Amino acid sequence: MVQEDQVLDARGLNCPLPILRTKKALGELTxxxxxxxxxxxxxxxxxxxxxxxxxxxxxxxxxxxxxxxxFFIQKA
Amino acid sequence: MDEKKLAIVATKGTLDWGYPPFILASTAAALGYSVEIFFTFYGLQLLKKDLSHLRVSPLGNPAMPMPIPMPTLMMVLPGMEGMATSMMKSKMKAKGVASLDELRELCVEAEVRMIACQMTVDLFEFDTADFIDGIELGGAAAFFEFAGESDITLFI
Incomplete structure (x- = not known):
């Protein structure tokens, strides 16, 4: 199992919010x-x-x- | 990697048709596109600071799902538009769909460039002081300057 550095709770959100929040959260990672x-x-x-x-x-x-x-997404 | 570009013309000013330009613009920006939206005719309504006046009309819209089937003639009755509008707003909230204000704010944050069509601003006597900050005014040639270099161009 992949180990995460941060968790984003996008439950209950509909398109395109999960993607937009993900983009924002990735911006705060290294x-x-x-x-x-x-x-x-x-x-x-x-x-x-x-x-x-x-x-x-x-x-x-x-x-x-x-x-x-x-989903587990790694910041490039 | 060259930056991709998306150009959108937003021509509609109802609550339902306000969504596609802002959903596509904000998502494209999140994917790394440089985005510009040209607002013209009724699309200018989407630039007002206060968006609470936007409505959805069941009149002339036979594809709109209604809780009970209703004859077209009933759609002209007073209160029908208000009912359809509040129905759609509460449904969107229940389903976790963003508000138009929120999507537009996300576009602004993502530096989506927004241009108001000067000709239709004058035609309908819009007061640009009613628009959100950061709106540029321009004409068709200004749109093509960006659209001509875009990978995707949409008319909504």
Whole structure:
């Protein structure tokens, strides 16, 4: 399991807020640090893959449990 | 890596149609795009400091989901527009959809450039003092200066 440096609670938020909050939270991290995001928006899975690809911040891992989507993104 | 650019023309001033320009602009900015929005005609309403006047109309909008089916003629009755507007606002809140104010604020924070069309500002006698800070005034040529170099151009 990846170890996070910071957690972002994006539960209950809908598109595009989880992505926008993630962008902001990543801005506060230093290169190599990992942000864990917890979201409930089912559209987030595709969005986070697309976000990671386009911003070149690697999506290290993602999982789904009990209606929650968990992402680990590393700041490039 | 060259910075990508997104140019948007925002022409509509209803609560529902106010969303696409601000959602796409804020998201593109988060993805690293440089973004410009050109507000013209009714889209100028989206620049007012106070956005509480924006409405959604069920009239002439047969695709709008209603709690019970209603004949079109009823949509002209007083109070229908207010009802549709408050219905949409409460639904958005319940579903965790951002308010227009919040999305616009995120665009401002992300340095999305916003240009108000000078011709329509004059035509509708908008007072630019009612607009949020940082709005530039310009014409069609000003839009093309940015749009001509953009990777994506959207008319909304």
């Amino acid at each position: 290169s190599g640090q990992v942000l864990k995001i917890v979201a409930t928006d089912p559209g987030a899975v595709k969005d986070f893959e697309a976000f990671a690809k386009q911003t070149k911040n690697p999506l290290l891992e993602h999982a789904e449990a009990a209606g929650e989507f968990i």
